[in-house]
Structure formats: structure tokens, C-alpha cells
Amino acid sequence: MSLFGDGLDRAVQGAFTRPIPKSAGAQMRYLVKQLKGTRAVAGLLGISQRTVERYVKDQIRRPRTDLAQRLEEAVRQRWQPRIRAQARRQAATSTGLVLDTRARFGFTAAPGTTDDARIRHLTLALPPHHAARLLDAQDQGAGEQQLRALAAEALGEVYFRDGGRRAAGLEVEFTDVEHVEFDL
Incomplete structure (x- = not known):
């Protein structure tokens, strides 16, 4: 699964x-x-x-x-293949995805920072370009690890690095996933 x-x-x-x-x-x-x-x-x-x-x-x-x-x-x-295609296209071009997850997030950051690994529950709206990358990778047959890496990259960009405004160079590791839910 x-x-x-x-x-x-x-x-x-x-x-x-x-x-x-x-x-x-x-x-x-x-x-x-x-x-x-x-x-x-x-x-x-x-x-x-x-x-x-x-x-x-x-x-x-x-x-x-x-x-x-x-x-x-x-x-x-x-x-409903047309409805499915339309929803995917809309998420990839205009609305994006909402990601709700509970998982352990670890970081490669300076020692002693507040970003140490811990279980977090996050609900975030991913912008369309991240949604497009996830959906395209799924269409191309990407495995669980590749999808997890893309989701970690998206969460790192949107939540932890805040679109480039803070924590530059912070690499996010997405492990011990308890729950993942996507919504359009």
C-alpha cells in the first residue's frame, strides 16, 4: 500500500x-x-x-x-476520467493541494537550533508548482520514496523556509509518517 x-x-x-x-x-x-x-x-x-x-x-x-x-x-x-484529469490539471495550475500530515521531521541544521527532530502535525496549502511536481511524479510511476521526498521538499519550502524568507539551506527529512492526507 x-x-x-x-x-x-x-x-x-x-x-x-x-x-x-x-x-x-x-x-x-x-x-x-x-x-x-x-x-x-x-x-x-x-x-x-x-x-x-x-x-x-x-x-x-x-x-x-x-x-x-x-x-x-x-x-x-x-x-470519471475527464473529471479526474480536470481536477489534477486545476490543482497543478491554479489551486494547489492541501497536505495534512503527522510525521517526524528531522533537519540538517546548526546544532542547538529549535528545529530539532520531533513529531509534528502540519496542515499546509502547497502551491500549484509543488502540486504539479507531486502529481506528475505519480503519473510517471514514482515510488513511495520519491513521492515522500517531493512532499518533504514542498513542506521544507512552504513551512520551514517560508518561501525563502528564513532558514536558508535547511534540508528536511520526512520520516515516521503516521498519517498523510491530501485534498484539492
Whole structure:
């Protein structure tokens, strides 16, 4: 599970204008339409093509728990692609992201400063250029460590260095992450 990648996905999903289909049959029909066939859906979910057809016809109504989770995740990843793209574009160009986190922040700074490592709870609005870097890195398949490094850099710039007005040269280490939440 990717804490930062999933957090960015949840933030974008908050922009959806309609809820995803609830029933297994409706979710299967949506996937069949998106992937243009039952064979592709069966391959994606790891079930037989005939089982997909039964769900589409509402002959089977309640999937196993593991299949229900895979089905919902597959639908959620493909739901409202234009709304998703628009929300990402808006965050990257004009509104930015809000980052809420509780983590340990460590620093490379002069000994005896007040910036020693400790658990902090921060809620900050990241400017659009930082949001664009995070979202672009996620699109390009960046791993958890790369997203964490970009978030640390953004927090260092916005919070600790205050846009270059103080603490010049302060490098932020973002560790022991307890919670991360993004919002558009």
C-alpha cells in the first residue's frame, strides 16, 4: 500500500461528481463497457469470462470479499476520467493541494537550533508548482520514496523556509509518517 500515492488518488477522487456504481452487476457492466469485452474484464479480475457474464446479467449478485475489493478498485481507477484529469490539471495550475500530515521531521541544521527532530502535525496549502511536481511524479510511476521526498521538499519550502524568507539551506527529512492526507 502506497501511503502517498493512495492519498493523492483519494484527493482526486474527492472531485467526482457522481458516486461509483454500488452493485456488483453495475460495476461489471461499467468495466465491460470500459474495457470493451468480458474477456478483458475476466483477465483483469482473475476470474472466468463466464463468471463476468453472470454478473453482467445479474445472475450472481454478491461477489466474494476479495473479488468485491478488486472489482471496486478497478472501477474506482477508471471512474470519471475527464473529471479526474480536470481536477489534477486545476490543482497543478491554479489551486494547489492541501497536505495534512503527522510525521517526524528531522533537519540538517546548526546544532542547538529549535528545529530539532520531533513529531509534528502540519496542515499546509502547497502551491500549484509543488502540486504539479507531486502529481506528475505519480503519473510517471514514482515510488513511495520519491513521492515522500517531493512532499518533504514542498513542506521544507512552504513551512520551514517560508518561501525563502528564513532558514536558508535547511534540508528536511520526512520520516515516521503516521498519517498523510491530501485534498484539492
